[in-house]
Amino acid sequence: MKPTTDNRQPTINLQRDTHRQPDKRIGITTTIPIEVIYAAGAVPVDLNNVFITDPDPQAMVEQAEFDGYPRNICAWIKGIYSVALQQNIKKIVAVTQGDCSNTCALMETLAVKGLEVIPFAYPYDADYDLLSLQIEKLMVRFGVGWYEVREAKACLDDIRARVHRIDQLAWEDNRVGGFDDHYYQISCSDMNADPGAFRRQCDAFLKQAEAAQPHREELRLAYVGVPPIVSDIYQYLEGMGARVVYNEVQRQFSFPRPVDDLVEQYRRFTYPYGIFRRLEDIKLEIARRRIDAVIHYTQSFCFRQIEDLILQQELDLPVLALEGENPGPLDARSRLRIDSFIEMLKGRERHK
Amino acid sequence: MHVKPESSNRKLTIDNNACNVLPDIGLDLGSRRVKLAFRTAETGELKLYKYDTLTFYREFAVRSREGFCINCEKLGLGPVGKIVVTGYGRNNLELQGAQVVTEITAHAVGASVQSGLDNFICLDLGGQDSKIIRVEKGAVTDFQTNDKCAAGSGRYLESMAAILGVELSELGKYWENPVRLSSTCAIFGESEMIGRIVEGYPWEELCAGINRSVYVRIRPWLLAYKPEVIVFTGGVAKNQAIVRMISEHQEVRVIVPEHPEYNGAIGCLHVNL
Numbered sequence: 001m002k003p004t005t006d007n008r009q010p011t012i013n014l015q016r017d018t019h020r021q022p023d024k025r026i027g028i029t030t031t032i033p034i035e036v037i038y039a040a041g042a043v044p045v046d047l048n049n050v051f052i053t054d055p056d057p058q059a060m061v062e063q064a065e066f067d068g069y070p071r072n073i074c075a076w077i078k079g080i081y082s083v084a085l086q087q088n089i090k091k092i093v094a095v096t097q098g099d100c101s102n103t104c105a106l107m108e109t110l111a112v113k114g115l116e117v118i119p120f121a122y123p124y125d126a127d128y129d130l131l132s133l134q135i136e137k138l139m140v141r142f143g144v145g146w147y148e149v150r151e152a153k154a155c156l157d158d159i160r161a162r163v164h165r166i167d168q169l170a171w172e173d174n175r176v177g178g179f180d181d182h183y184y185q186i187s188c189s190d191m192n193a194d195p196g197a198f199r200r201q202c203d204a205f206l207k208q209a210e211a212a213q214p215h216r217e218e219l220r221l222a223y224v225g226v227p228p229i230v231s232d233i234y235q236y237l238e239g240m241g242a243r244v245v246y247n248e249v250q251r252q253f254s255f256p257r258p259v260d261d262l263v264e265q266y267r268r269f270t271y272p273y274g275i276f277r278r279l280e281d282i283k284l285e286i287a288r289r290r291i292d293a294v295i296h297y298t299q300s301f302c303f304r305q306i307e308d309l310i311l312q313q314e315l316d317l318p319v320l321a322l323e324g325e326n327p328g329p330l331d332a333r334s335r336l337r338i339d340s341f342i343e344m345l346k347g348r349e350r351h352k
Numbered sequence: 353m354h355v356k357p358e359s360s361n362r363k364l365t366i367d368n369n370a371c372n373v374l375p376d377i378g379l380d381l382g383s384r385r386v387k388l389a390f391r392t393a394e395t396g397e398l399k400l401y402k403y404d405t406l407t408f409y410r411e412f413a414v415r416s417r418e419g420f421c422i423n424c425e426k427l428g429l430g431p432v433g434k435i436v437v438t439g440y441g442r443n444n445l446e447l448q449g450a451q452v453v454t455e456i457t458a459h460a461v462g463a464s465v466q467s468g469l470d471n472f473i474c475l476d477l478g479g480q481d482s483k484i485i486r487v488e489k490g491a492v493t494d495f496q497t498n499d500k501c502a503a504g505s506g507r508y509l510e511s512m513a514a515i516l517g518v519e520l521s522e523l524g525k526y527w528e529n530p531v532r533l534s535s536t537c538a539i540f541g542e543s544e545m546i547g548r549i550v551e552g553y554p555w556e557e558l559c560a561g562i563n564r565s566v567y568v569r570i571r572p573w574l575l576a577y578k579p580e581v582i583v584f585t586g587g588v589a590k591n592q593a594i595v596r597m598i599s600e601h602q603e604v605r606v607i608v609p610e611h612p613e614y615n616g617a618i619g620c621l622h623v624n625l
């Protein structure tokens with residue numbers, strides 16, 4: 001879908017100078033109906049993104065460990081914990097079902113530190129009524145009605161349409177690299193806490209990307225699973241002649257199948273509803289995007305490592321299970337495994 | 353091997369014109385040992401050498417601005433042709449003039465050369481690496497390696513053998529009535545083993561238990577890959593008990609090549625770049 005070209009500004013109340021008015025910031029632990037938060041004149045802040053773009057994210061992980069978080073727990077959870085405290089976040093919407101069960105303990109430890117925690121649960125079976133109830137409870141909590149929420153949705157959808165075009169430029173026109181595709185889609189979880197600025201950033205990027213020279217990599221990869229904690233995977237792969245043209249979960253954050261009904265929009269969001277809904281989407285996109293092979297990224301100590309066996313069984317393509325633990329560049333062992341995978345894929349291509 | 357006194361500080365680089373006449377080198381920079389394979393120019397005889405990894409870097413590698421060089425004179429090799437390198441240190445070392453292949457390719461080629469087969473599963477259990485590779489019509493079509501944990505690798509066997517005060521070759525003789533060991537971690541395994549010793553289990557059963565725990569660790573791979581023929585390489589392949597345990601698994605045929613430890617280096621020597 002092509003974004004509209006009009007210059008109207010989002011009508012929602014944008015909170016730009018978030019540091020001076022910290023009470024307006026609402027921490028989130030993954031994608032939630034941010035329309036509700038923006039409709040309330042508040043600003044969602046995806047704590048994952050703040051954590052991973054910190055100059056020293058490893059220090060955040062270590063800070064949580066100093067406070068008693070176990071070493072063998074997901075580094076994202078530890079990062080969110082430390083970021084919420086460091087950024088002096090007062091209120092947090094925590095996804096207690098549909099993301100990561102560690103989030104429950106995370107919100108409890110943050111509650112002990114004095115944060116107000118608002119739980120949000122995606123129903124496992126994507127039940128419309130249950131999801132609708134969750135969204136409406138969130139609306140009550142933030143004191144907004146459907147009219148304001150729909151108005152916020154229209155503004156956010158306008159930005160999402162731009163991000164959909166960026167994704168299309170990545171896989172269909174081959175003019176966008178794997179990292180940019182990842183970055184713009186993942187930013188949709190909170191619109192970088194500044195929808196106006198993010199919209200302008202998208203426009204500037206689109207202008208440049210539409211005119212960019214097409215990439216001509218030998219291999220087209222799917223990146224499946226939670227976003228990487230490692231910083232250089234896309235660049236490393238492209239250095240070997242393999243480009244990610246499908247970022248599965250990140251793409252879901254941009255709601256690639258737009259629909260007017262907000263509840264339906266969050267029902268179509270595959271990420272919180274188990275592996276089978278995700279698989280439907282993955283299979284469809286693998287075929288559409290002419291994918292050669294899949295990297296299934298999982299976080300150390302995450303339950304999603306178990307789901308790898310289903311992915312390996314269900315997908316007909318070669319799948320590399322890649323595990324990341326701490327922030328920073330790819331470690332030697334991961335590079336070794338990626339090298340071997342790419343070398344194998346190129347060998348298979350030659351044998352065809 | 354005989355190490356000649358250092359007569360010069362000649363650094364090893366590739367002379368492409370000389371590749372056809374000088375012997376090529378295959379080098380596997382492993383975590384515990386560096387393995388080197390080459391064929392003599394005169395007779396084409398395969399020569400294999402093994403060095404402790406740290407000793408190799410300290411004694412025979414020279415760091416320069418361009419990266420590491422190998423002092424071939426000191427290694428007693430004389431002039432050489434192409435160098436193909438694999439192993440954990442292959443990228444970190446930036447060996448000057450060397451061509452790099454991954455362990456997967458090196459081991460697949462090595463196992464194919466050593467076994468004479470084109471369709472097989474290569475199981476390589478090294479010092480800290482474990483890998484399984486599917487080779488079909490001579491090409492790698494699938495593989496798995498251990499990732500964040502080296503439990504159940506050769507280092508575990510070394511550690512356990514040291515506690516029992518037994519040589520690795522002796523450890524590998526026992527497979528009957530294995531004591532159940534829950535940890536294949538080289539660190540936690542030690543304390544568990546001490547507990548079993550105190551409980552009074554026979555020494556042979558303790559040895560068998562160690563071997564079985566390595567087998568149990570790789571068993572899911574065997575179930576997933578359903579091999580008919582396994583070419584078993586790496587230092588752990590010299591453990592007869594583990595070979596026997598794998599052989600009994602779904603009556604799979606296990607081939608341990610003549611030089612299991614040198615498989616990566618031999619693969620480097622024969623890889624077609």
